Amino acid sequence: MTYAGAFPLTHQPFDTIGLPEPASVLEVVFQYFHPNQYPDLPEDNEFDLLISIANAVEKYKVYEAMHTCTARLR
Numbered sequence: 570m571t572y573a574g575a576f577p578l579t580h581q582p583f584d585t586i587g588l589p590e591p592a593s594v595l596e597v598v599f600q601y602f603h604p605n606q607y608p609d610l611p612e613d614n615e616f617d618l619l620i621s622i623a624n625a626v627e628k629y630k631v632y633e634a635m636h637t638c639t640a641r642l643r
Contacts, residue, residue, distance in 0.1 A: 594621045601626070601634045610641050 588595060600608040611618045623638035625631075 590621065590625050593618060594625050597622050598625050598629065598631060598634065601631050607633065607637065610637060 590598070597608050597610070610622065619638065619641060622634070623642060626634035626638055
C-alpha cells in the first residue's frame with residue numbers, strides 16, 4: 570500500500586541557495602547555531618582559515634562568534 574499523494578504539500582519547499590564561503594568555513598560558522606558547546610577555532614598555523622571564519626561571522630552577524638574570533642586574532 571502506498572500513500573504517495575495522500576498528504577499534498579500545502580506550501581512550496583524551501584529553495585536551495587549557494588553560499589560563497591567554502592565548506593570548511595561554513596562548518597565552523599554553522600556550529601554556532603547548534604545548542605552545543607561552541608567549536609574550537611583553527612590553530613595559529615591555519616591563519617587564513619581563521620580570517621575566513623571571522624569574515625563570515627561578521628557578514629552573517631553571528632555575534633557569539635565575532636567576539637571569539639576577535640580575541641583569537643589578537
